[in-house]
Amino acid sequence: MARVDLDGNPIKPLTICMIGAGGFIGSHLCEKLMSETPHTVFALDVYNDKIKHLLEPDSLPWAGRITFHRLNIKHDSRIKDSSRWQISPLISLRFAPPRITTRARSTPFTAISSTRSPWYSSSSGSVKYCSENNKRLIHFSTCEVYGKTIGAFLPKDSPLRKDPAYYILKEDESPCIFGSIEKQRWSYACAKQLIERLIYAEGAENGLEFTIVRPFNWIGPRMDFIPGIDGPSEGVPRVLACFSNNLLRGEPLKLVDGGQSQRTFVYIKDAIEAVLLMIENPARANGHIFNVGNPNNEVTVRQLAEIMIQVYSKVSGEKSPETPTIDVSSKEFYGEGYDDSDKRIPDMTIINRQLGWNPETSLWDLLESTLTYQHRTYAEAIKKVIAKPIAS
Numbered sequence: 001m002a003r004v005d006l007d008g009n010p011i012k013p014l015t016i017c018m019i020g021a022g023g024f025i026g027s028h029l030c031e032k033l034m035s036e037t038p039h040t041v042f043a044l045d046v047y048n049d050k051i052k053h054l055l056e057p058d059s060l061p062w063a064g065r066i067t068f069h070r071l072n073i074k075h076d077s078r079i080k081d082s083s084r085w086q087i088s089p090l091i092s093l094r095f096a097p098p099r100i101t102t103r104a105r106s107t108p109f110t111a112i113s114s115t116r117s118p119w120y121s122s123s124s125g126s127v128k129y130c131s132e133n134n135k136r137l138i139h140f141s142t143c144e145v146y147g148k149t150i151g152a153f154l155p156k157d158s159p160l161r162k163d164p165a166y167y168i169l170k171e172d173e174s175p176c177i178f179g180s181i182e183k184q185r186w187s188y189a190c191a192k193q194l195i196e197r198l199i200y201a202e203g204a205e206n207g208l209e210f211t212i213v214r215p216f217n218w219i220g221p222r223m224d225f226i227p228g229i230d231g232p233s234e235g236v237p238r239v240l241a242c243f244s245n246n247l248l249r250g251e252p253l254k255l256v257d258g259g260q261s262q263r264t265f266v267y268i269k270d271a272i273e274a275v276l277l278m279i280e281n282p283a284r285a286n287g288h289i290f291n292v293g294n295p296n297n298e299v300t301v302r303q304l305a306e307i308m309i310q311v312y313s314k315v316s317g318e319k320s321p322e323t324p325t326i327d328v329s330s331k332e333f334y335g336e337g338y339d340d341s342d343k344r345i346p347d348m349t350i351i352n353r354q355l356g357w358n359p360e361t362s363l364w365d366l367l368e369s370t371l372t373y374q375h376r377t378y379a380e381a382i383k384k385v386i387a388k389p390i391a392s
Contacts, residue, residue, distance in 0.1 A: 003037065005281045006356065013038040014279070019126065020093030021068070022047045024223045025140065025215070028272045029091070030054055034062040037276070041066045049230075050222050090130055091138045091279075127199055131208040136286070138278060141196050143169070143216045143293065144189040147177040148341045170347040171214070171289040184337030196289070203287060211278050211285045216293025216346045219366050220268030221373035229381050236334075239263075243305055244374045247312045248382045252326040256333050259302030259325070262343045266294035267361035267369070277355040284354045291346035294359035297366075298345060308367055315372045316379070 003011040016033070020026045022045030030051050033039050043051060048068045054060075055068055130137040151166035160166060168174075176193055178186040202208035217238075224241035225231025226248065236242065246253045274292045278285040299307070302325070309320050330338040351357050 003280070006277070006284060007281075011037075011280050013040065015040045015042070016279070017042045017044065017090045018093065019044050019091065020140075021045050022049065022051055023093060024050070024220075025218065025268070025272075026093050027051045027054075027222055028220065028268050029093075029275055030066060032272050032276055034066060037280075039065070039279075043068045044071045046070065046072050090126060090135050091140075092126055093140045127195070127202055127208070130210075131202045131206045134209075136209040136211075136282060137199065138211045138213065138275075138285075139195070139199055140213045140215065141289075142189065142192050143214050143291070143344050143346065144341075145176055145193045145196060145214065146174055146341070146344065147186065147189055148179065149343055150175075150177070152342045153177075164345070167343045168345050168347045169291065171291055171350055174347075179339040182337060183339035185334070185339045209282065209286045211287075212289040213275065213278070214289060214291050214346075215271065216291060216344060217263055217265045218268050218271045218292070219265050220370050223268070223370065226374075226378050226382070228385060229378055239301060239304070240265075240308075240370065243308050244312075244371065244378075247308065247316075247371070248374065248378050249386065250318075250321055252321060252323045253305040253309065254328045254333060255302055255305060255325050256328060257330050257340075258327050259305060260300055261340055262298055262300050262345075263304070264293050264295055264298045264345055265304070265363055265366065266292065266297065266359050267366035270294070270359040270361050274351065274355065274357045277357055281355060288350060288354060290351045290354075291348060292351065292357075293344075293346035293348075294361075295345050295348060296359070297363040298343075299363065307363065308371065311364065311367045312371050312375070315368060316375045
């Protein structure tokens with residue numbers, strides 16, 4: 001049966017160039033495109049570990065529809081010469097250095113130095129390439145571009161602090177509020193906002209067809225890395241992988257500043273469904289910025305830790321540690337210059353109106369799926385590391 005878009009029109013097969021295809025989001029998007037659509041993918045990345053299962057020889061039903069090209073967009077300009085590929089759209093999943101850690105996000109040189117790359121320049125890079133060659137661009141940004149909420153600046157005793165209107169983040173209304181300059185943690189968000197403004201300007205002034213995606217904590221298998229196993233020992237991944245690492249090692253989960261910040265979490269497969277709708281419905285998606293998250297899955301980081309401890313005990317069959325959590329300061333965990341937003345709740349009005357998308361997976365279910373994968377993938381490797389004698 002032929003695929004049709006949300007308006008009932010037949011969907012023609014597309015050739016998609018995907019920058020960052022080998023990462024967490026890219027691997028799940030590639031899986032979706034191969035298993036459910038007739039589209040072809042040129043997968044670009046430095047690594048292909050997470051999509052190796054899609055690149056097997058001719059026995060797979062999608063053989064020939066996905067090809068991997070090892071390329072680092074920071075240093076390789078071959079994409080600009082790829083008009084022969086006849087790509088549309090180009091999906092940009094990564095504008096930061098690959099495998100950037102949470103700690104690296106907090107330092108200005110890692111985040112802002114990438115703006116010197118031609119990929120952040122208005123005269124070259126993928127944005128200019130798409131604009132000049134009439135290619136559609138789907139760019140992945142971050143919910144961090146919102147910065148802090150308006151509610152965070154209300155007096156502590158203000159009754160308005162209970163009004164959700166001061167915390168909901170809207171694509172077309174909410175200001176981007178970052179901390180002071182010495183709070184270097186906001187350098188990453190600032191760099192991401194810069195590329196959003198460049199894309200929007202290309203659309204307004206030069207007719208670039210674009211869609212900007214703002215992910216709100218997409219969670220699922222293959223997310224980030226486990227330090228010392230498939231990532232640097234000193235690396236600091238995002239919160240779920242940090243907590244997973246603690247659980248796998250039988251260590252207390254570290255709660256930064258008591259884990260009082262609140263976050264929403266959405267299952268990767270729900271989020272990828274939203275992305276596929278954007279790809280296949282350009283008339284509804286072009287020119288829009290979309291929040292993609294699940295406001296129903298909001299918890300404090302402390303509550304997230306508590307739920308993860310319960311879920312991991314279930315999937316692993318192991319008892320919870322005697323000391324399940326410990327509090328650490330942000331300075332101790334991240335170093336100088338760290339700052340954070342209190343809440344990140346996405347408004348879903350635009351994506352629901354344009355694409356009819358709503359997330360479905362509960363927090364417990366997405367954590368059970370993810371931690372089952374984490375335990376199956378990493379438990380034995382970590383046991384070997386722990387059992388290895390320390391060199392004298």
